[in-house]
Amino acid sequence: MKDFFFGFEHSALLWFALPAALVLLLLYLLHRRSKVRIVSAIFLWDRPQASPTSGTRIRFRLPPAIFYLELAVLLLLAAALAAPFVSTPETFPPLAVILDDSMSMQAKVPGGKSPLESGAAFLKRELRDLPDRRVLWIVAGESPVLASDSSGRTDFAPFWTGQAPSSDLAAAAALARRMARGCHLLIVTDRKPAFELAPDTTCFSEGAPLGNSAIVNARRTAGRILVEAANFSSLPQDAALVLEPGSLRTQLRLAPKETRRIVLAVPDAAAHDAVTVRLENADPSTNALLCDDEAVLEAEDDSPVSYRVAAGFPAAARSALERVLNGNPAFRQAFTGETPDLDILPAEAESPSPVHLYWLASPKKKATPADQAEATENPPQSVDNAPSADGPLSPENSADISRGLPLDSLQWAVSADDLPGQTLLRSGDVPALSTRQNLNRDREIFLNLDPARSNITHHPFWPVFFQNLAQTVRTERFGPARTNLRAGELLRVRLPRGAQSLTAVRPDGKSTEIRAMRGQADFRPMIHGEWRLGSGDAKWSVSVMGLSAEESDLSGAGPFRRDADSLAVMPFWMLRPLAWAFLLLAAALLAAHHLVLTRKGGGPC
Amino acid sequence: MNSPAATIPYFADAVERALAAAGGVELTAPAQVSGIDGRRVGRRTGNALEFSEYREYRPGDDLRRIDWRVYARSEQLMIKLFSEEIDPRCDVILDHSASMASTERKASAAISLAAIFTTAAANSGFSLNLWHAADAFRKDPAPASPLLWDFPPFETPFSPSANPASFSGQFFRRGIRILVTDLMGPDDPAPVLSRLADGAKRAVVVMVLDPSELEPEPDANVLLVDAETGEERELVLDEGALARYHERLENHRAMWAAAAASRGVLLLPLSASDFCPEIRPDELFRAGLLK
Numbered sequence: 001m002k003d004f005f006f007g008f009e010h011s012a013l014l015w016f017a018l019p020a021a022l023v024l025l026l027l028y029l030l031h032r033r034s035k036v037r038i039v040s041a042i043f044l045w046d047r048p049q050a051s052p053t054s055g056t057r058i059r060f061r062l063p064p065a066i067f068y069l070e071l072a073v074l075l076l077l078a079a080a081l082a083a084p085f086v087s088t089p090e091t092f093p094p095l096a097v098i099l100d101d102s103m104s105m106q107a108k109v110p111g112g113k114s115p116l117e118s119g120a121a122f123l124k125r126e127l128r129d130l131p132d133r134r135v136l137w138i139v140a141g142e143s144p145v146l147a148s149d150s151s152g153r154t155d156f157a158p159f160w161t162g163q164a165p166s167s168d169l170a171a172a173a174a175l176a177r178r179m180a181r182g183c184h185l186l187i188v189t190d191r192k193p194a195f196e197l198a199p200d201t202t203c204f205s206e207g208a209p210l211g212n213s214a215i216v217n218a219r220r221t222a223g224r225i226l227v228e229a230a231n232f233s234s235l236p237q238d239a240a241l242v243l244e245p246g247s248l249r250t251q252l253r254l255a256p257k258e259t260r261r262i263v264l265a266v267p268d269a270a271a272h273d274a275v276t277v278r279l280e281n282a283d284p285s286t287n288a289l290l291c292d293d294e295a296v297l298e299a300e301d302d303s304p305v306s307y308r309v310a311a312g313f314p315a316a317a318r319s320a321l322e323r324v325l326n327g328n329p330a331f332r333q334a335f336t337g338e339t340p341d342l343d344i345l346p347a348e349a350e351s352p353s354p355v356h357l358y359w360l361a362s363p364k365k366k367a368t369p370a371d372q373a374e375a376t377e378n379p380p381q382s383v384d385n386a387p388s389a390d391g392p393l394s395p396e397n398s399a400d401i402s403r404g405l406p407l408d409s410l411q412w413a414v415s416a417d418d419l420p421g422q423t424l425l426r427s428g429d430v431p432a433l434s435t436r437q438n439l440n441r442d443r444e445i446f447l448n449l450d451p452a453r454s455n456i457t458h459h460p461f462w463p464v465f466f467q468n469l470a471q472t473v474r475t476e477r478f479g480p481a482r483t484n485l486r487a488g489e490l491l492r493v494r495l496p497r498g499a500q501s502l503t504a505v506r507p508d509g510k511s512t513e514i515r516a517m518r519g520q521a522d523f524r525p526m527i528h529g530e531w532r533l534g535s536g537d538a539k540w541s542v543s544v545m546g547l548s549a550e551e552s553d554l555s556g557a558g559p560f561r562r563d564a565d566s567l568a569v570m571p572f573w574m575l576r577p578l579a580w581a582f583l584l585l586a587a588a589l590l591a592a593h594h595l596v597l598t599r600k601g602g603g604p605c
Numbered sequence: 606m607n608s609p610a611a612t613i614p615y616f617a618d619a620v621e622r623a624l625a626a627a628g629g630v631e632l633t634a635p636a637q638v639s640g641i642d643g644r645r646v647g648r649r650t651g652n653a654l655e656f657s658e659y660r661e662y663r664p665g666d667d668l669r670r671i672d673w674r675v676y677a678r679s680e681q682l683m684i685k686l687f688s689e690e691i692d693p694r695c696d697v698i699l700d701h702s703a704s705m706a707s708t709e710r711k712a713s714a715a716i717s718l719a720a721i722f723t724t725a726a727a728n729s730g731f732s733l734n735l736w737h738a739a740d741a742f743r744k745d746p747a748p749a750s751p752l753l754w755d756f757p758p759f760e761t762p763f764s765p766s767a768n769p770a771s772f773s774g775q776f777f778r779r780g781i782r783i784l785v786t787d788l789m790g791p792d793d794p795a796p797v798l799s800r801l802a803d804g805a806k807r808a809v810v811v812m813v814l815d816p817s818e819l820e821p822e823p824d825a826n827v828l829l830v831d832a833e834t835g836e837e838r839e840l841v842l843d844e845g846a847l848a849r850y851h852e853r854l855e856n857h858r859a860m861w862a863a864a865a866a867s868r869g870v871l872l873l874p875l876s877a878s879d880f881c882p883e884i885r886p887d888e889l890f891r892a893g894l895l896k
Contacts (some may be wrong), residue, residue: 035827040704040789040818042838044853046846063840064826597820 009083017078078092080582094134096176100189103551105162107288115163115190118206126592146173163485164546192560202564206556207573210288214552218295230259232553238282292552296543298483305473307342317361327554330470348442360415391428413453419446505532608804609756619713620751623720626884631729633896635807659683694780695726701739701833704789706759711815714880719749742771769796774814794864815877
């Protein structure tokens with residue numbers, strides 16, 4: 001048998017070399033690259049070699065050596081484009097081991113073995129007989145990851161932990177096929193895969209349809225915790241929900257296949273701390289999975305919004321602001337030197353705050369101080385005696401800031417003819433309220449309102465608008481957008497001004513550096529537990545919960561064995577790409593070309 | 606008449622520099638001695654013979670030259686030697702082949718050399734002819750006035766050695782003949798040297814080459830074009846190619862030197878850089894051409 005053979009995957013692309021070579025030749029013919037030097041007698045110089053019988057009527061000038069160098073580079077590039085390969089025979093094709101990394105792989109009865117443990121033992125047995133075989137280890141979590149590509153490796157415990165909230169075995173198989181064409185697959189899971197297995201695929205499952213009760217959902221908001229507890233067994237379960245700190249117990253009796261929602265109050269002492277909710281089964285033998293019995297919930301950030309009111313507002317506007325901000329506990333005035341969460345400005349200006357409220361409050365026509373004072377002291381009480389409004393108010397787009405704003409009997413008078421950004425509220429034809437995000441990802445809110453000609457300060461619109469504003473500012477603060485999320489969910493972290501990256505420390509202590517894009521870092525935490533995030537001096541904690549109703553429901557698990565039809569010893573031609581070698585050679589020739597030109601005292605003219 | 610200034614823009618400069626340099630110099634006449642030297646019998650008669658000196662008789666000397674009066678007085682056989690009075694004549698031949706203008710410096714140097722020789726000859730009172738070896742071999746009507754020369758451009762597609770027949774027999778007899786050329790031709794030197802030396806009292810070939818021909822610089826790809834034939838050759842002027850060029854040039858010069866020596870012709874190689882832009886005629890003095 002031949003030891004190897006050589007070929008091109010896309011041999012048709014080799015034809016590209018022909019026009020390229022022709023173009024190069026034409027360049028040499030049409031654009032003479034040699035310096036012309038008039039000499040007295042050419043016979044004193046080298047003569048071209050010619051045989052005594054040679055001689056033609058038409059003389060072709062042979063191109064210089066660098067022409068052949070350039071031609072070789074072109075041919076090599078065309079060859080690299082055609083994807084050259086060398087094929088070598090191997091006893092076995094590569095083996096791709098797909099490890100189901102979902103939580104259900106940890107399910108077991110007391111004293112028994114989990115599918116993960118059984119699968120690990122099976123793998124060690126199987127791989128012991130194949131010490132030299134190339135093995136690709138692919139961890140199938142929410143998205144598949146190639147963990148290792150080597151020969152003889154059996155130490156898979158570091159990357160196979162069984163903590164993912166789900167597993168996509170089909171995507172993992174596709175990844176394996178892409179990474180090593182012609183490979184055989186070996187899937188280790190806890191149930192029969194939902195897709196059709198190819199003939200070259202071996203599947204091993206030692207799962208069992210065990211009973212399990214679990215917390216499948218948990219949320220914390222406004223001092224309350226919503227918990228969804230489920231019983232996936234076929235028997236009723238007695239359990240207790242325990243809230244820490246405080247060890248507050250709530251007794252439950254869950255019917256078979258029942259999912260129940262329970263609302264718990266967060267103790268005042270833990271209002272700003274993390275709390276843990278734990279589901280304790282009366283009969284541990286009916287609870288096969290322990291990792292879904294606990295949820296840690298961090299406190300939501302509901303601290304008051306710090307604000308700063310810039311100078312330059314008309315007296316009526318300043319008075320209206322003081323009235324609404326001082327009366328709302330969701331706001332507090334920023335300390336001296338503190339970067340406020342909200343900057344309230346009379347016009348567009350630079351601000352370090354994440355949210356800017358630009359209130360264009362100056363009257364459209366120049367108003368006298370006496371008029372302003374009168375407007376402040378005697379605001380319009382009704383439509384009848386109020387200054388005339390500019391037009392009917394109509395909401396245009398929906399946003400948090402404009403949600404639920406009361407508009408009945410509201411008198412609105414605009415100060416400017418237009419606003420930038422997305423219009424949320426329109427007065428007649430003129431935008432009255434708009435919002436946009438600037439290049440720093442700062443939220444900018446534009447309010448086009450002359451308070452002197454409006455009844456806004458005595459209208460419910462005003463406090464509701466600022467309540468919405470407080471909620472908006474909280475979501476725009478620097479830090480994670482959420483403090484509690486499920487494993488695999490996207491977490492968006494807004495970084496302080498100037499920060500380039502986010503450091504995320506996983507529950508197991510390993511840290512990851514995430515680069516920021518426009519002041520924002522996005523990532524998907526896959527391991528449940530408490531993640532510590534940091535950027536510069538700022539630190540945050542988020543709780544990642546491994547809660548998944550699909551994974552906690554073990555009724556679909558079961559033993560399954562399937563051997564590949566072709567796992568016997570057979571020759572297999574392994575294709576190894578060679579384009580890199582061609583490119584390397586082309587680069588070396590180009591370097592030689594450069595040296596030739598520079599050593600000869602100048603490049604082509 | 607061709608206007609040199611119109612066809613050759615640097616002509617006037619070269620001539621003026623030559624005239625300035627040749628202001629006080631004269632062409633050296635060869636002090637040949639005619640008579641019986643015991644090995645050959647001179648056949649030249651000359652216009653006048655002046656007594657020069659006595660020397661002892663050697664076997665083979667012409668017995669008619671023995672001064673019998675001296676023998677009568679001293680019983681020694683003495684031969685009377687006479688200095689031949691040279692008729693001061695000079696032919697200057699300038700090669701007009703295209704290779705003479707392969708560089709402006711070389712052409713300028715050739716013009717300067719011709720002007721120096723003609724001016725020096727005129728200073729010495731020589732009868733003078735200036736020959737332009739162009740397509741046709743042509744005598745200049747005003748050889749002693751370089752600025753008035755009827756000067757064809759350097760465009761002749763062959764060198765004098767390629768067309769020895771054009772060397773007419775109109776040279777002065779027993780005069781000095783000076784050929785200013787670059788000898789850059791692949792042809793046999795014997796015919797042209799023979800014609801130059803035949804009947805001349807002294808024949809000189811001044812071989813002027815440009816420094817770029819004597820010591821060419823290395824370069825990348827160059828297309829060499831023969832100034833006369835237009836033949837092209839593409840080369841990479843690396844060290845090896847230059848070494849081979851030097852070897853060929855030396856062989857070529859050696860061939861001409863041997864051919865010249867065998868015909869009693871003085872071959873004087875010069876660099877154009879000695880005559881353009883400044884004129885340093887030291888070599889001409891050292892060779893005994895000028896005084």
